[in-house]
Amino acid sequence: MIFADHPDCTRALALAEELADVARRIAVRHFRTPVTVQKKSDGTPVTAVDREIETEMRRLIGAAFPTHAIRGEEFPAQGSGEFTWVLDPIDGTKSFISGFPLFGSLIGLVQGERPVIGVVEAPATAERWVGCEGRPTRFNGREAHSSAVNALGDAVVYTTTAETFSPEERRRFEALAMRAGLRRYGGDCYLYGMLASGWCELVIEVQLKAHDFMAVVPVIEGAGGRISDWRGAPLTTASDGRVVAAANETLWKLAIAALGTP
Secondary structure: OOHHHOOOHHHHHHHHHHHHHHHHHHHHHHOOOOOOEEEOOOOOEEEHHHHHHHHHHHHHHHHHOOOOEEEEOOOOOEOOOOEEEEEEEEEOHHHHHOOOOOOEEEEEEEEOOEEEEEEEEEHHHOEEEEEEOOEEEEEOOEEOOOOOOOOHHHOEEEEOOOOOOOHHHHHHHHHHHOOOOEEEEOOOOHHHHHHHOOOOOEEEEOOOOHHHHOOHHHHHHHOOOEEEEOOOOOOOOOOOOOEEEEOOHHHHHHHHHHHOOO
């Protein structure tokens, strides 16, 4: 059964949008105001805003679906079962703390290992992409469609930063990106919304965690795109963190051929 036909689909979608509303309200209230920044054990920054958003999200999920598990970036996982909410309260904390508006919040619902609902919420720009398995992706209430460009020489390729690539990953990325029409850097989860709305054709990333990509799968697929790991395998919570999203099947195959490993 595709999730669009599941009896809980409507309620789950409504909750996902409510979680996005919460993220927007809290993030906008604190954006470009002084916030205390701490370093986590892995060296990445975190603020009280990240934690406030995830705390409120967890409270709302617990009230609406008490049997659902929750896996977020800022707090330990809780619960187990068929459905798991995968949350990133602020994806792009470095952008958030430096006043750059293209940070976002990611809200995903996973059934087993299959992402069935995804929201990419961009609080500072008041933009939101909502994906659901079996339904078209919607951008601010209207259907979103990925680009029909299928020639690499005409494609726009994005990655958030090349700093996280290993030398071999960098070599493969550069070999692909040099053949593209345009390559750009920066954007975190906002890039996947751009791809879903037809403004770029490829997004290539490494060193991501499940909360960075599970929510974007329904968004990309519902807009007509393809998303996987670099070998072409479906993304799961156990994926290695290397992600390629493409506007269409043709570009996806070209990217996998260039990036994939034996």
